[in-house]
Amino acid sequence: MSLIGRGSSRAEDRFEAWLKRMHRERVLSGESEPVGACPNEAFLRGLARRSKSISLNDPRIDHAANCQNCMNRILAMRQSVRSERKRLALGLSAACLVAIIGAIAWLQYENHHRQAVATAAPISKTVDLWNTGTYRGERPGQLQSVVLPAAQVRLTIVLPQFSSPGQYLVAVTRDQSGNGVIAEGLTTADDIKGQEKVSVAIDLRSAKAGAYFLSTTHEQDQAAYYYPLQIE
């Protein structure tokens, strides 16, 4: 005539249900003397942990419910199980907190790093073409290769001898026909100590490492001069 449903499978309720049942039965029967010997430590620990492997019909439960020694030990064990669970939960919370703080710190570092890269001063590069042969279109020539980093570059070009003053379009292109423009800038040549120099800011951050061409086009000439360029 148990009032507790046998189907109740929630482990959390089992111990409370068991206590109520034992208490009720003891009161009804007027019996308070424990029957049989005290069960071993493992069994008591199972009770304290509300082990599902212990049947509520186990006669040792009846003993434990009526034995002051067993009851005291079970209560002490339950207390330690509770604080153990609390410590575990606190430990997990602390681990989560550390992980969250770590993630935030990493994101801040990433953001800071990205901003630092974005606001980084352009890299100054000078390309001296003074003694370099030039060629128009696809006519090959004896050319030195120019190397530039995949970055924001402040490019100063010493134009080849006999270059005209005036405005130049400087471009980095995929091929020597002017196709696939990676970056370009308009600039005016300055005559410095007899050499025509142009200075232009070009953004090569999106360029993949490889072979390109650097071209200069004079405003009135319109024909571009191409120089092999290596982006690293």
Ligand SMILES: [Zn+2]
């Ligand atoms: Zn006992």
